[in-house]
Amino acid sequence: MQTTIIDYGMNAEGVAKVDNFIYFVPYSMFGEKVEIEVEQQFKNYAIAKLKNILVQSTKRLSPPCPYFYECGGCALQHMDYFEQLEYKALLIKKTIKKITGIDAPVSNTVASDNIFKYRNKASFNFSNNKSGFFKHNSKDIIDISYCMLLDDNINQIYSLFKEYLSKHNSIKPYIKNLVVRSIDQQILVGIVSSTDIKCNSFYDLLTKHFKQVGLYLIINKRKDSVVLSGQCKHIAGIKEINIKNYNINYNIDLLSFHQTNIDIQNKIYDKVLDYIKRDETVINAFSGAGLLSAIISKKARFVYGIEIEKSSHEKAEQLIKTNHIKNVKNILGDFNQKYKIIKEKVDTIILDPSKKGCGKDIMRQINGINSIIYISCNPIALAKDLQIIKNNYIIEEIIPFDMFANTNSVETLVKLKIKEKI
Ligand SMILES: C[S@@+](CC[C@H](N)C(=O)[O-])C[C@H]1O[C@@H](n2cnc3c(N)ncnc32)[C@H](O)[C@@H]1O
Structure with missing residues:
Protein backbone atom coordinates (compact mmCIF):
# COMPACT_ATOMS: atom_id res chain seq x y z
CA MET A 1 0.00 0.00 0.00
CA LEU A 61 19.85 10.80 7.84
CA SER A 62 21.65 7.51 7.64
CA PRO A 63 21.82 6.48 11.36
CA PRO A 64 25.48 6.52 12.44
CA CYS A 65 25.06 3.73 15.02
CA PRO A 66 25.18 0.17 13.62
CA TYR A 67 22.75 -1.07 16.32
CA PHE A 68 20.15 1.67 15.77
CA TYR A 69 17.31 -0.36 14.23
CA GLU A 70 17.50 -3.09 16.88
CA CYS A 71 18.58 -1.34 20.08
CA GLY A 72 15.84 0.10 22.31
CA GLY A 73 18.04 3.03 23.41
CA CYS A 74 17.76 5.47 20.48
CA ALA A 75 14.70 6.20 18.36
CA LEU A 76 15.66 9.28 16.34
CA GLN A 77 19.07 8.74 14.73
CA HIS A 78 17.41 8.67 11.30
CA MET A 79 16.30 12.33 11.74
CA ASP A 80 18.55 15.36 11.41
CA TYR A 81 18.96 17.17 14.73
CA PHE A 82 16.60 20.09 13.92
CA GLU A 83 13.83 17.60 13.06
CA GLN A 84 14.46 15.81 16.39
CA LEU A 85 14.08 19.10 18.27
CA GLU A 86 10.90 20.01 16.39
CA TYR A 87 9.45 16.54 16.93
CA LYS A 88 10.00 16.83 20.71
CA ALA A 89 8.32 20.26 21.01
CA LEU A 90 5.35 18.98 18.98
CA LEU A 91 5.12 15.83 21.09
CA ILE A 92 4.77 17.90 24.28
CA LYS A 93 2.22 20.26 22.71
CA LYS A 94 0.09 17.36 21.43
CA THR A 95 0.29 15.39 24.68
CA ILE A 96 -0.79 18.36 26.82
CA LYS A 97 -3.60 19.21 24.40
CA LYS A 98 -4.85 15.62 24.30
CA ILE A 99 -4.88 15.11 28.09
CA THR A 100 -5.78 18.58 29.39
CA GLY A 101 -7.51 20.16 26.40
CA ILE A 102 -5.17 23.18 26.80
CA ASP A 103 -3.58 24.62 23.67
CA ALA A 104 -0.44 25.50 25.62
CA PRO A 105 2.43 27.67 24.39
CA VAL A 106 5.48 25.45 23.84
CA SER A 107 8.84 27.10 23.06
CA ASN A 108 11.43 25.62 20.71
CA THR A 109 13.38 22.71 22.19
CA VAL A 110 16.68 23.82 23.73
CA ALA A 111 19.44 21.85 21.97
CA SER A 112 22.17 19.85 23.66
CA ASP A 113 25.75 21.00 22.95
CA ASN A 114 26.66 17.37 22.26
CA ILE A 115 24.31 14.88 20.66
CA PHE A 116 26.72 11.97 21.09
CA LYS A 117 28.98 11.08 24.07
CA TYR A 118 26.80 13.17 26.39
CA ARG A 119 25.68 10.48 28.86
CA ASN A 120 27.69 10.33 32.09
CA LYS A 121 26.11 7.10 33.36
CA ALA A 122 25.11 3.78 31.85
CA SER A 123 23.87 0.41 33.00
CA PHE A 124 24.70 -2.54 30.73
CA ASN A 125 22.74 -5.79 30.97
CA PHE A 126 24.45 -9.19 30.99
CA SER A 127 22.85 -12.57 30.33
CA ASN A 128 23.59 -15.79 28.42
CA ASN A 129 26.86 -14.65 26.88
CA LYS A 130 25.26 -11.43 25.65
CA SER A 131 25.71 -7.92 26.98
CA GLY A 132 24.34 -4.54 26.08
CA PHE A 133 20.93 -2.88 26.13
CA PHE A 134 17.40 -4.21 25.66
CA LYS A 135 15.86 -4.40 22.21
CA HIS A 136 12.77 -2.27 21.48
CA ASN A 137 9.83 -3.26 23.72
CA SER A 138 11.61 -6.40 24.87
CA LYS A 139 13.78 -7.88 27.61
CA ASP A 140 16.03 -9.49 24.96
CA ILE A 141 19.54 -8.13 25.03
CA ILE A 142 21.17 -6.79 21.90
CA ASP A 143 24.85 -7.65 22.02
CA ILE A 144 26.79 -4.42 21.53
CA SER A 145 30.45 -3.39 21.67
CA TYR A 146 29.87 0.30 22.41
CA CYS A 147 27.19 3.00 22.57
CA MET A 148 27.60 6.33 20.77
CA LEU A 149 25.68 8.27 23.44
CA LEU A 150 28.17 7.44 26.20
CA ASP A 151 31.22 9.22 27.49
CA ASP A 152 34.39 7.52 26.10
CA ASN A 153 35.47 6.28 29.56
CA ILE A 154 32.20 4.35 29.98
CA ASN A 155 32.66 2.56 26.65
CA GLN A 156 36.26 1.75 27.51
CA ILE A 157 35.31 0.27 30.90
CA TYR A 158 32.55 -1.79 29.30
CA SER A 159 35.13 -3.28 26.85
CA LEU A 160 37.59 -3.93 29.68
CA PHE A 161 34.90 -5.72 31.69
CA LYS A 162 33.88 -7.92 28.76
CA GLU A 163 37.51 -8.83 28.24
CA TYR A 164 37.89 -9.53 31.99
CA LEU A 165 34.83 -11.79 32.00
CA SER A 166 36.18 -13.75 29.05
CA LYS A 167 39.12 -14.68 31.30
CA HIS A 168 37.02 -15.25 34.46
CA ASN A 169 34.41 -17.73 33.33
CA SER A 170 33.52 -18.83 36.86
CA ILE A 171 31.85 -15.49 37.78
CA LYS A 172 30.14 -15.01 34.42
CA PRO A 173 26.80 -16.72 35.26
CA TYR A 174 26.26 -14.40 38.25
CA ILE A 175 26.79 -11.08 36.48
CA LYS A 176 23.57 -9.13 35.95
CA ASN A 177 24.73 -5.59 35.15
CA LEU A 178 27.68 -3.27 34.88
CA VAL A 179 26.95 0.30 36.01
CA VAL A 180 29.44 3.05 35.20
CA ARG A 181 29.33 6.73 36.13
CA SER A 182 32.02 9.03 34.71
CA ILE A 183 32.19 12.76 35.45
CA ASP A 184 35.27 15.02 35.17
CA GLN A 185 37.60 12.00 34.71
CA GLN A 186 36.41 10.48 38.00
CA ILE A 187 34.84 7.07 37.52
CA LEU A 188 32.67 4.83 39.67
CA VAL A 189 32.05 1.27 38.53
CA GLY A 190 29.44 -1.11 39.98
CA ILE A 191 29.37 -4.80 39.19
CA VAL A 192 25.85 -6.07 39.88
CA SER A 193 25.88 -9.76 40.69
CA SER A 194 23.26 -12.23 41.91
CA THR A 195 25.68 -13.53 44.55
CA ASP A 196 28.90 -12.54 46.33
CA ILE A 197 31.87 -12.87 43.92
CA LYS A 198 35.57 -12.02 43.96
CA CYS A 199 36.27 -9.17 41.58
CA ASN A 200 39.24 -7.30 43.16
CA SER A 201 41.43 -8.10 40.16
CA PHE A 202 39.06 -6.07 37.95
CA TYR A 203 39.94 -3.04 40.08
CA ASP A 204 43.65 -3.72 39.40
CA LEU A 205 42.89 -3.75 35.70
CA LEU A 206 40.93 -0.48 35.97
CA THR A 207 43.84 1.28 37.68
CA LYS A 208 46.08 0.49 34.71
CA HIS A 209 43.84 2.76 32.61
CA PHE A 210 42.32 5.33 34.97
CA LYS A 211 43.76 7.52 37.74
CA GLN A 212 40.60 8.21 39.74
CA VAL A 213 38.44 5.14 39.76
CA GLY A 214 36.46 3.17 42.34
CA LEU A 215 34.83 -0.26 42.24
CA TYR A 216 31.66 -1.45 44.00
CA LEU A 217 30.00 -4.86 44.10
CA ILE A 218 26.21 -4.80 44.35
CA ILE A 219 24.67 -8.11 45.39
CA ASN A 220 21.20 -7.97 43.90
CA LYS A 221 19.04 -11.08 44.35
CA ARG A 222 15.88 -9.52 42.86
CA LYS A 223 14.14 -11.19 39.94
CA ASP A 224 12.69 -7.95 38.48
CA SER A 225 14.56 -5.37 36.39
CA VAL A 226 15.60 -3.03 39.26
CA VAL A 227 19.40 -2.77 39.00
CA LEU A 228 20.75 -0.80 41.96
CA SER A 229 19.29 -2.73 44.88
CA GLY A 230 20.70 -5.00 47.57
CA GLN A 231 23.97 -4.96 49.49
CA CYS A 232 26.45 -2.44 48.03
CA LYS A 233 30.08 -3.30 48.94
CA HIS A 234 32.93 -0.92 48.25
CA ILE A 235 35.77 -3.02 46.83
CA ALA A 236 38.53 -0.47 46.26
CA GLY A 237 39.45 3.01 45.02
CA ILE A 238 37.47 6.26 45.19
CA LYS A 239 34.04 6.06 46.84
CA GLU A 240 32.57 9.25 45.45
CA ILE A 241 32.87 11.69 42.57
CA ASN A 242 33.58 15.29 43.52
CA ILE A 243 31.96 17.90 41.27
CA LYS A 244 32.35 21.66 41.13
CA ASN A 245 29.48 23.36 39.38
CA TYR A 246 27.99 26.87 39.88
CA ASN A 247 30.87 27.43 42.32
CA ILE A 248 29.37 24.74 44.54
CA ASN A 249 31.35 21.69 45.63
CA TYR A 250 29.45 18.46 46.01
CA ASN A 251 29.90 14.70 46.03
CA ILE A 252 27.81 11.94 44.53
CA ASP A 253 28.20 8.18 44.70
CA LEU A 254 27.00 5.39 42.47
CA LEU A 255 23.53 5.30 44.04
CA SER A 256 22.73 9.00 44.33
CA PHE A 257 20.62 10.62 41.64
CA HIS A 258 22.42 12.81 39.12
CA GLN A 259 21.25 14.13 35.76
CA THR A 260 22.88 12.31 32.85
CA ASN A 261 23.58 15.31 30.59
CA ILE A 262 25.24 18.07 32.61
CA ASP A 263 25.15 20.69 29.83
CA ILE A 264 21.35 20.46 29.60
CA GLN A 265 21.00 20.11 33.38
CA ASN A 266 22.71 23.48 33.76
CA LYS A 267 20.56 25.11 31.08
CA ILE A 268 17.45 23.97 33.00
CA TYR A 269 18.84 25.11 36.36
CA ASP A 270 19.72 28.57 34.87
CA LYS A 271 16.11 28.97 33.79
CA VAL A 272 14.76 27.81 37.17
CA LEU A 273 17.00 30.36 38.89
CA ASP A 274 15.57 33.01 36.56
CA TYR A 275 12.04 32.14 37.70
CA ILE A 276 12.87 32.37 41.43
CA LYS A 277 12.19 35.77 42.92
CA ARG A 278 14.53 37.30 45.45
CA ASP A 279 13.67 36.52 49.08
CA GLU A 280 10.94 33.97 48.46
CA THR A 281 10.43 30.72 50.34
CA VAL A 282 10.83 27.74 48.05
CA ILE A 283 10.22 24.01 48.34
CA ASN A 284 12.44 21.90 46.09
CA ALA A 285 10.44 18.68 46.07
CA PHE A 286 12.30 15.57 44.80
CA SER A 287 15.58 17.36 45.48
CA GLY A 288 18.09 14.56 44.73
CA ALA A 289 21.68 15.27 45.79
CA GLY A 290 20.80 18.91 46.49
CA LEU A 291 22.58 20.92 43.80
CA LEU A 292 19.47 22.79 42.63
CA SER A 293 18.50 23.69 46.23
CA ALA A 294 21.98 25.15 46.70
CA ILE A 295 21.84 27.13 43.45
CA ILE A 296 18.50 28.75 44.25
CA SER A 297 19.51 29.41 47.85
CA LYS A 298 21.69 32.20 46.46
CA LYS A 299 18.51 34.08 45.52
CA ALA A 300 15.71 32.67 47.69
CA ARG A 301 15.20 33.54 51.38
CA PHE A 302 14.89 29.89 52.37
CA VAL A 303 14.77 26.55 50.55
CA TYR A 304 13.32 23.25 51.77
CA GLY A 305 14.56 20.19 49.87
CA ILE A 306 12.59 16.95 50.20
CA GLU A 307 14.17 13.69 49.03
CA ILE A 308 13.12 10.09 49.68
CA GLU A 309 16.37 8.33 48.82
CA LYS A 310 18.82 8.19 51.75
CA SER A 311 22.08 8.27 49.82
CA SER A 312 20.99 11.37 47.83
CA HIS A 313 19.75 13.07 51.03
CA GLU A 314 23.10 12.43 52.72
CA LYS A 315 24.92 13.95 49.76
CA ALA A 316 22.61 16.99 49.97
CA GLU A 317 23.43 17.37 53.69
CA GLN A 318 27.16 17.08 52.98
CA LEU A 319 26.79 19.73 50.24
CA ILE A 320 25.26 22.40 52.48
CA LYS A 321 27.92 21.76 55.16
CA THR A 322 30.88 21.89 52.76
CA ASN A 323 29.61 25.05 51.10
CA HIS A 324 28.49 26.75 54.36
CA ILE A 325 24.92 27.20 53.11
CA LYS A 326 22.66 28.26 55.95
CA ASN A 327 19.29 28.83 54.23
CA VAL A 328 18.61 25.27 53.00
CA LYS A 329 16.94 22.54 55.06
CA ASN A 330 17.10 19.03 53.62
CA ILE A 331 14.28 16.73 54.69
CA LEU A 332 14.52 12.97 54.25
CA GLY A 333 11.29 11.18 53.36
CA ASP A 334 8.26 10.85 51.14
CA PHE A 335 7.02 14.21 49.90
CA ASN A 336 3.41 13.37 50.77
CA GLN A 337 4.27 12.98 54.45
CA LYS A 338 7.04 15.56 54.79
CA TYR A 339 5.26 18.41 53.01
CA LYS A 340 2.89 18.74 55.98
CA ILE A 341 5.69 19.58 58.43
CA ILE A 342 6.55 22.81 56.61
CA LYS A 343 4.45 25.37 58.43
CA GLU A 344 5.49 28.68 56.87
CA LYS A 345 3.95 30.20 53.72
CA VAL A 346 5.62 28.86 50.60
CA ASP A 347 5.86 31.12 47.52
CA THR A 348 7.20 28.66 44.95
CA ILE A 349 7.41 24.92 44.65
CA ILE A 350 9.76 23.09 42.29
CA LEU A 351 8.56 19.63 41.25
CA ASP A 352 11.09 17.32 39.59
CA PRO A 353 9.58 13.85 40.03
CA SER A 354 10.69 10.51 38.63
CA LYS A 355 9.13 9.12 35.43
CA LYS A 356 5.80 8.29 37.02
CA GLY A 357 5.12 11.96 37.80
CA CYS A 358 3.65 13.42 41.02
CA GLY A 359 0.16 11.90 40.98
CA LYS A 360 -3.14 13.05 42.49
CA ASP A 361 -2.17 13.20 46.18
CA ILE A 362 0.84 15.45 45.67
CA MET A 363 -0.81 17.70 43.07
CA ARG A 364 -3.84 18.23 45.35
CA GLN A 365 -1.62 19.08 48.34
CA ILE A 366 0.33 21.73 46.47
CA ASN A 367 -2.69 23.21 44.67
CA GLY A 368 -2.82 26.77 45.97
CA ILE A 369 0.88 27.69 46.05
CA ASN A 370 1.45 30.91 44.04
CA SER A 371 4.05 29.62 41.65
CA ILE A 372 4.91 26.11 40.43
CA ILE A 373 8.03 25.16 38.48
CA TYR A 374 7.61 21.65 37.11
CA ILE A 375 10.57 19.74 35.59
CA SER A 376 9.41 16.53 33.90
CA CYS A 377 11.02 13.65 32.02
CA ASN A 378 7.68 12.17 30.95
CA PRO A 379 5.23 14.27 28.89
CA ILE A 380 2.25 11.97 29.62
CA ALA A 381 2.77 12.02 33.41
CA LEU A 382 3.32 15.80 33.22
CA ALA A 383 0.06 16.33 31.30
CA LYS A 384 -1.89 14.16 33.77
CA ASP A 385 -0.52 16.20 36.69
CA LEU A 386 -1.35 19.48 34.93
CA GLN A 387 -4.89 18.21 34.36
CA ILE A 388 -5.37 18.00 38.16
CA ILE A 389 -4.53 21.67 38.81
CA LYS A 390 -5.39 23.32 35.49
CA ASN A 391 -8.46 25.21 36.73
CA ASN A 392 -6.41 27.12 39.30
CA TYR A 393 -3.29 27.93 37.26
CA ILE A 394 -2.12 29.76 34.15
CA ILE A 395 0.65 28.09 32.18
CA GLU A 396 3.16 30.88 31.64
CA GLU A 397 5.86 28.99 29.77
CA ILE A 398 6.71 25.47 28.56
CA ILE A 399 10.28 24.79 27.44
CA PRO A 400 11.44 21.40 26.15
CA PHE A 401 15.13 20.63 26.83
CA ASP A 402 16.98 17.96 24.87
CA MET A 403 18.49 16.05 27.79
CA PHE A 404 18.50 12.80 25.80
CA ALA A 405 19.47 13.59 22.18
CA ASN A 406 18.79 10.86 19.60
CA THR A 407 16.34 9.13 21.95
CA ASN A 408 12.61 9.53 22.24
CA SER A 409 12.85 11.10 25.73
CA VAL A 410 12.58 14.79 26.47
CA GLU A 411 12.83 16.92 29.60
CA THR A 412 10.20 19.66 29.95
CA LEU A 413 10.20 22.76 32.13
CA VAL A 414 6.80 24.30 32.90
CA LYS A 415 6.18 27.54 34.77
CA LEU A 416 2.71 27.98 36.27
CA LYS A 417 1.18 30.92 38.12
CA ILE A 418 -1.95 30.79 40.25
CA LYS A 419 -4.99 32.52 38.73
CA GLU A 420 -6.01 35.75 40.44
CA LYS A 421 -9.16 35.32 42.48
CA ILE A 422 -11.92 37.68 41.25
C1 LIG B 1 14.23 13.18 38.58
S1 LIG B 1 15.05 13.10 40.12
C2 LIG B 1 15.37 14.79 40.39
C3 LIG B 1 16.49 15.11 41.34
C4 LIG B 1 16.97 16.56 41.40
N1 LIG B 1 15.91 17.51 41.30
C5 LIG B 1 18.05 16.81 40.38
O1 LIG B 1 17.83 17.59 39.43
O2 LIG B 1 19.14 16.25 40.50
C6 LIG B 1 13.77 12.65 41.17
C7 LIG B 1 14.16 12.48 42.61
O3 LIG B 1 12.96 12.32 43.38
C8 LIG B 1 13.20 11.39 44.42
N2 LIG B 1 11.85 10.90 44.82
C9 LIG B 1 11.08 9.98 44.19
N3 LIG B 1 9.90 9.83 44.83
C10 LIG B 1 9.90 10.70 45.88
C11 LIG B 1 8.94 11.01 46.92
N4 LIG B 1 7.77 10.41 47.00
N5 LIG B 1 9.28 11.94 47.83
C12 LIG B 1 10.49 12.57 47.77
N6 LIG B 1 11.43 12.30 46.81
C13 LIG B 1 11.14 11.38 45.89
C14 LIG B 1 14.12 10.37 43.78
O4 LIG B 1 14.86 9.64 44.74
C15 LIG B 1 15.03 11.28 42.91
O5 LIG B 1 16.17 11.69 43.61
Missing part, protein backbone atom coordinates in the same frame (compact mmCIF):
# COMPACT_ATOMS: atom_id res chain seq x y z
CA GLN A 2 1.27 3.51 -0.84
CA THR A 3 0.64 6.49 1.42
CA THR A 4 2.04 9.75 2.86
CA ILE A 5 3.24 10.28 6.44
CA ILE A 6 1.13 13.07 7.96
CA ASP A 7 2.24 13.10 11.62
CA TYR A 8 4.41 11.47 14.31
CA GLY A 9 3.14 9.13 17.03
CA MET A 10 4.24 9.00 20.70
CA ASN A 11 7.26 6.83 19.86
CA ALA A 12 8.44 8.91 16.90
CA GLU A 13 6.90 6.52 14.40
CA GLY A 14 5.34 8.08 11.30
CA VAL A 15 1.54 8.17 11.10
CA ALA A 16 -0.44 7.61 7.89
CA LYS A 17 -4.18 7.63 7.27
CA VAL A 18 -5.76 5.53 4.53
CA ASP A 19 -9.58 5.39 4.20
CA ASN A 20 -9.81 6.98 7.66
CA PHE A 21 -7.79 4.15 9.24
CA ILE A 22 -4.57 4.95 11.12
CA TYR A 23 -1.24 3.24 10.38
CA PHE A 24 1.84 3.66 12.60
CA VAL A 25 4.99 3.21 10.54
CA PRO A 26 8.23 2.99 12.57
CA TYR A 27 11.23 4.83 11.05
CA SER A 28 9.16 6.74 8.49
CA MET A 29 9.33 10.53 8.58
CA PHE A 30 6.88 13.40 8.28
CA GLY A 31 6.10 14.25 4.62
CA GLU A 32 7.58 11.06 3.16
CA LYS A 33 5.72 9.12 0.47
CA VAL A 34 6.10 5.49 1.44
CA GLU A 35 5.12 1.95 0.65
CA ILE A 36 3.96 0.06 3.75
CA GLU A 37 2.88 -3.43 4.71
CA VAL A 38 0.63 -4.18 7.69
CA GLU A 39 2.37 -6.23 10.39
CA GLN A 40 -0.12 -6.07 13.27
CA GLN A 41 -3.78 -5.23 12.86
CA PHE A 42 -5.80 -3.83 15.77
CA LYS A 43 -9.40 -2.61 15.96
CA ASN A 44 -8.68 1.10 15.49
CA TYR A 45 -5.18 1.12 14.04
CA ALA A 46 -2.43 -1.01 12.53
CA ILE A 47 1.34 -1.17 12.84
CA ALA A 48 2.97 -1.28 9.43
CA LYS A 49 6.45 -1.99 8.16
CA LEU A 50 8.22 0.61 6.06
CA LYS A 51 8.87 -1.36 2.84
CA ASN A 52 10.03 1.38 0.57
CA ILE A 53 10.56 5.15 0.68
CA LEU A 54 9.18 6.61 -2.56
CA VAL A 55 9.86 10.27 -1.75
CA GLN A 56 12.39 10.73 1.05
CA SER A 57 12.33 13.56 3.63
CA THR A 58 15.19 16.02 3.16
CA LYS A 59 15.68 15.69 6.93
CA ARG A 60 16.36 11.96 6.81
